[in-house]
Amino acid sequence: MTFISSLNIGTRFHALxxxxxxxxxxxxxxxxxxLFIGMFVxxxxxxFQGSDFVRNNREKSIDWLMRMHSGVMVTExxxxxxFVFYDIxxxxxxxxxxxxxxxxxxxAKLIDTALLQSPAVLVVDVELLRHSSDDDELIQxxxxxxxxxxxxxxxxxxxxxxxxxxxxRGNYLATRKSFLEEAVPVSEKQAWGSPLFERDPDGxxxxxxxxxxxxxxxxxxxxxxxxxxLALSSLANNGDRQKLDQAISGVTPHxxxxxxxxxxxxxxxxxxxxxxxDPFGQRILYSLPWKLDEGETRPExxxxxxxxxxxxxxxxxxxxEGGLRPSVPAGHIAIIGASYEDARDIHVTPLGVMPGSxxxxxAMHSLVQHGQLNTPPIWLQLMTAAVLLVAVSLxxxxxxxxxxxxxxxxxxxxxxxxxxxxxxxxxxWLDFALPLTAVKVFQIIMExxxxxxxxxx
Amino acid sequence: MRLTHLLFLVCAIAATEAFSQxxxxxxxxxxxxxxxxxxxxxxxENIKPYVPLRxxxxxxxxxxxxxxxxxxxxxxTQRITAAQSPFTILSxxxxxxxxxxxxxxxxxxxxxxxxxxxxxxxxxxSTRGAKSSPLTVPYLSKRFLLxxxxxxxxxxxxxxxxxxxxxxLRQADGREILAVGxxxxxxxxxxxxxxxxxxxxxxxxxxxxxxxxxxxxxxAPNRQPxxxxxxxxxxxxxxxxxxxxxxxxGSTENGRWVIEAMQQLHSLSASFPAARSVLQRLEKGASxxxxxxx
Numbered sequence: 199m200t201f202i203s204s205l206n207i208g209t210r211f212h213a214l215x216x217x218x219x220x221x222x223x224x225x226x227x228x229x230x231x232x233l234f235i236g237m238f239v240x241x242x243x244x245x246f247q248g249s250d251f252v253r254n255n256r257e258k259s260i261d262w263l264m265r266m267h268s269g270v271m272v273t274e275x276x277x278x279x280x281f282v283f284y285d286i287x288x289x290x291x292x293x294x295x296x297x298x299x300x301x302x303x304x305x306a307k308l309i310d311t312a313l314l315q316s317p318a319v320l321v322v323d324v325e326l327l328r329h330s331s332d333d334d335e336l337i338q339x340x341x342x343x344x345x346x347x348x349x350x351x352x353x354x355x356x357x358x359x360x361x362x363x364x365x366x367r368g369n370y371l372a373t374r375k376s377f378l379e380e381a382v383p384v385s386e387k388q389a390w391g392s393p394l395f396e397r398d399p400d401g402x403x404x405x406x407x408x409x410x411x412x413x414x415x416x417x418x419x420x421x422x423x424x425x426x427x428l429a430l431s432s433l434a435n436n437g438d439r440q441k442l443d444q445a446i447s448g449v450t451p452h453x454x455x456x457x458x459x460x461x462x463x464x465x466x467x468x469x470x471x472x473x474x475x476d477p478f479g480q481r482i483l484y485s486l487p488w489k490l491d492e493g494e495t496r497p498e499x500x501x502x503x504x505x506x507x508x509x510x511x512x513x514x515x516x517x518x519e520g521g522l523r524p525s526v527p528a529g530h531i532a533i534i535g536a537s538y539e540d541a542r543d544i545h546v547t548p549l550g551v552m553p554g555s556x557x558x559x560x561a562m563h564s565l566v567q568h569g570q571l572n573t574p575p576i577w578l579q580l581m582t583a584a585v586l587l588v589a590v591s592l593x594x595x596x597x598x599x600x601x602x603x604x605x606x607x608x609x610x611x612x613x614x615x616x617x618x619x620x621x622x623x624x625x626x627w628l629d630f631a632l633p634l635t636a637v638k639v640f641q642i643i644m645e646x647x648x649x650x651x652x653x654x655x
Numbered sequence: 656m657r658l659t660h661l662l663f664l665v666c667a668i669a670a671t672e673a674f675s676q677x678x679x680x681x682x683x684x685x686x687x688x689x690x691x692x693x694x695x696x697x698x699x700e701n702i703k704p705y706v707p708l709r710x711x712x713x714x715x716x717x718x719x720x721x722x723x724x725x726x727x728x729x730x731x732t733q734r735i736t737a738a739q740s741p742f743t744i745l746s747x748x749x750x751x752x753x754x755x756x757x758x759x760x761x762x763x764x765x766x767x768x769x770x771x772x773x774x775x776x777x778x779x780x781s782t783r784g785a786k787s788s789p790l791t792v793p794y795l796s797k798r799f800l801l802x803x804x805x806x807x808x809x810x811x812x813x814x815x816x817x818x819x820x821x822x823x824l825r826q827a828d829g830r831e832i833l834a835v836g837x838x839x840x841x842x843x844x845x846x847x848x849x850x851x852x853x854x855x856x857x858x859x860x861x862x863x864x865x866x867x868x869x870x871x872x873x874x875a876p877n878r879q880p881x882x883x884x885x886x887x888x889x890x891x892x893x894x895x896x897x898x899x900x901x902x903x904x905g906s907t908e909n910g911r912w913v914i915e916a917m918q919q920l921h922s923l924s925a926s927f928p929a930a931r932s933v934l935q936r937l938e939k940g941a942s943x944x945x946x947x948x949x
């Protein structure tokens with residue numbers, strides 16, 4: 199204790215601060231000093247952006263921006279597709295007698311109806327691993343679709359995975375073979391995709407994955423592309439699918455124990471995707487909530503010369519029992535999935551809970567509209583922070599003490615948040631959490647400095 | 656007056672538009688269907704389930720106790736009563752806007768904490784998340800059946816971090832009927848618990864608070880399927896017969912009796928080691944009749 203006291207750490211620290219930042223006399227000195235301190239804080243925060251504190255703030259700020267854009271109209275000038283979600287809801291499940299898995303004749307009816315509306319892509323978000331006694335109709339339908347020259351719809355089916363134990367290398371994911379893989383001929387119009395997303399420690403699903411690495415039953419490694427990436431590459435008949443297949447086979451490791459070595463980018467549709475996992479680039483920009491509030495409706499869009507909803511949710515029983523056919527223009531994206539409770543496919547997202555199929559819809563919508571979430575170049579981020587710090591310094595000079603702190607924080611928030619919201623509509627994330635944190639830290643330093651000065655230290 | 660506020664899908668329909676958008680359908684009729692009619696372009700039509708509805712259609716209900724249910728592609732169901740008759744389908748709702756969302760968020764800041772918490776309910780599982788080896792119960796993937804009665808339960812799982820906590824809650828009233836904590840292994844034999852017929856929520860929580868939830872249903876003992884050639888079993892040694900019967904039970908009816916089969920195999924494994932190896936296979940999610948799935 200005596201030894202620590204003898205070091206006079208506090209006194210030495212104050213002396214260092216005083217030497218580095220002597221009390222400024224002119225406005226220019228004020229600005230120069232404040233800018234130096236502020237930029238130091240910004241750079242420090244940027245260096246530690248992987249830390250829990252900075253990362254959580256950034257995640258929360260993106261979550262907040264998404265909530266503010268929940269259910270709104272598509273961004274003008276950006277590509278989009280209307281979606282139809284054929285929902286095996288609670289009522290459908292009950293009317294089908296609460297079966298243990300989706301009855302294959304019912305699924306065949308749903309697929310058939312969906313195909314009649316000529317979607318560009320039909321995602322079948324239903325597990326189809328095991329053979330049942332009622333598969334004939336489904337197999338027949340998929341066979342016909344595979345070999346038929348008519349129609350351009352790509353059907354994306356759900357690849358099954360399971361965890362396997364291995365005492366030497368720990369648990370690993372293995373692919374599971376569906377009975378359909380043998381029963382239906384291989385076709386370019388059908389593909390198997392990974393439905394897996396990353397779940398954050400708080401239980402929310404925020405990110406998609408370009409592919410899922412797994413081990414095939416034969417022991418060879420496979421990278422199964424994400425359903426949303428397959429859907430995007432199937433929208434235009436321009437060789438994007440082949441490009442995606444080539445890119446994925448190019449990074450597939452030689453053995454199940456090796457990690458893939460992705461590099462570069464891949465161009466699909468109007469967007470470029472980095473092959474390297476990026477925690478922010480792979481954020482799903484959710485904008486389509488499951489449940490709407492009282493008085494709200496889904497946005498309407500004009501697509502292929504017709505007015506339609508951006509998202510229509512049709513209960514499966516209305517198709518299978520009522521023969522209903524949704525009115526939606528050709529070229530939309532359709533998905534068949536389940537929201538009934540026993541399917542256990544309800545997940546937490548930044549827009550609240552939603553069925554897994556709606557997560558896929560959001561991921562596809564997000565990719566079609568914006569591709570990967572972009573961040574502005576680093577120089578622009580630093581410049582934004584510098585401008586804000588100058589503004590805050592001027593406010594501090596004009597309104598010293600607490601008033602300055604409040605006025606500056608409110609001003610920065612009012613300037614930065616709307617700007618950030620504007621850019622967010624275009625898939626660009628202007629990080630407002632980082633400059634705000636920098637300004638806050640800067641204010642604390644200023645306050646400390648002023649207190650020292652007032653005490654005559 | 657509520658008519659004008661009723662939420663229906665936007666239709667933005669113009670008579671000149673080539674593409675006519677349905678904005679709902681008849682989901683069902685409660686009461687007398689004969690007291691209802693659909694007026695479309697001046698023509699009367701019968702109301703029957705799943706008839707598509709377009710903008711301008713009118714639903715007329717004369718029966719005081721009759722209700723017409725209208726489904727919409729918003730995922731909502733609207734109840735139309737005689738008091739709202741004639742109900743015209745043309746209501747336009749509001750598409751959310753960024754400014755509206757900001758206002759909603761700002762007003763939400765003043766909502767009491769208790770109300771915020773009350774609105775957060777979820778059911779979750781982990782088939783979409785593949786970040787790390789999850790806490791899972793490989794043999795459970797659907798609603799599973801157990802025989803009712805007072806009994807100890809053998810439960811096992813994989814993944815997650817010990818210590819684990821296991822709870823069983825009665826789904827009807829949420830009452831906790833079993834809770835075992837500080838479990839160091841990935842399995843437990845619970846104390847005896849009185850399982851009356853009904854649905855139960857099984858919850859397993861690990862040290863990092865990751866939880867696994869699943870539904871179990873207990874049924875009367877006479878619901879247990881009977882081994883098809885039970886007479887041939889009587890000619891076998893008792894343990895072998897029990898092993899065969901339990902193994903068969905674990906794979907019958909798409910494996911929904913697996914947890915009951917595991918109870919029987921676990922009891923048997925103390926005196927008959929062969930039962931242990933079958934039990935281990937079932938625990939890993941293997942199906943007796945489908946080796947390829949393992």
